[in-house]
Amino acid sequence: MAEGRTFKRCSCRNSDGKALGQKCPKLRRADGGWSYRHGIWNYQIELPPGPDGKRRGPLRRGGFATQDAAKDGLGQVRDLLALADSGFVFTHPDGNRLHPQHISDQFLWLACLAGLPPVRLHDLRHGAASLMLAAGVEMKVVQETLGHTSSAFTADTYTSVYPQVATAAAEKTAALLFGKQDQAQLGQVISLRS
Numbered sequence: 055m056a057e058g059r060t061f062k063r064c065s066c067r068n069s070d071g072k073a074l075g076q077k078c079p080k081l082r083r084a085d086g087g088w089s090y091r092h093g094i095w096n097y098q099i100e101l102p103p104g105p106d107g108k109r110r111g112p113l114r115r116g117g118f119a120t121q122d123a124a125k126d127g128l129g130q131v132r133d134l135l136a137l138a139d140s141g142f143v144f145t146h147p148d149g150n151r152l153h154p155q156h157i158s159d160q161f162l163w164l165a166c167l168a169g170l171p172p173v174r175l176h177d178l179r180h181g182a183a184s185l186m187l188a189a190g191v192e193m194k195v196v197q198e199t200l201g202h203t204s205s206a207f208t209a210d211t212y213t214s215v216y217p218q219v220a221t222a223a224a225e226k227t228a229a230l231l232f233g234k235q236d237q238a239q240l241g242q243v244i245s246l247r248s
């Protein structure tokens with residue numbers, strides 16, 4: 055993780071009209087420290103490659119009156135980068151992961167405040183999967199959404215919902231075969247010999 059740095063720059067130009075930026079001699083005191091009066095505070099931090107994998111230039115922001123203000127700005131960017139880098143959905147502001155039990159406890163508490171019956175965070179996963187299946191979403195899509203390795207496992211897990219889905223699928227197929235007039239009888243056993 056890039057630490058970044060704060061520095062001063064100014065708007066002085068040399069005799070050719072070229073901006074000196076960070077190179078102006080007035081920015082440094084005789085002892086090498088930063089001048090108290092000259093220049094404006096900035097920060098700079100290296101950015102990780104973008105989502106497309108392409109390299110990005112450093113992020114620079116300026117216009118801070120004090121070094122502390124520039125350091126604050128830099129700290130916020132560093133926190134955001136850590137957050138994006140952690141790969142976790144629920145994190146502390148610095149990107150460190152929250153303890154799973156803490157999330158579960160908070161969720162129970164929020165559900166209680168919202169007047170919901172005691173529902174666990176993990177139940178949302180089952181709820182979402184059951185609703186998807188009941189809505190007719192393909193087993194393969196539900197499997198991939200849940201991150202299951204096989205759709206057989208997904209079907210086994212949601213056996214309570216799957217028969218309804220299978221019935222609906224059978225009814226649709228029957229409607230296709232027998233036409234609309236028979237839809238009123240869908241769901242009944244039809245003898246193919248009659």
Ligand SMILES: [Zn+2]
Pocket residue numbers: 064065066074078079080081092093
């Ligand atoms: Zn200058």
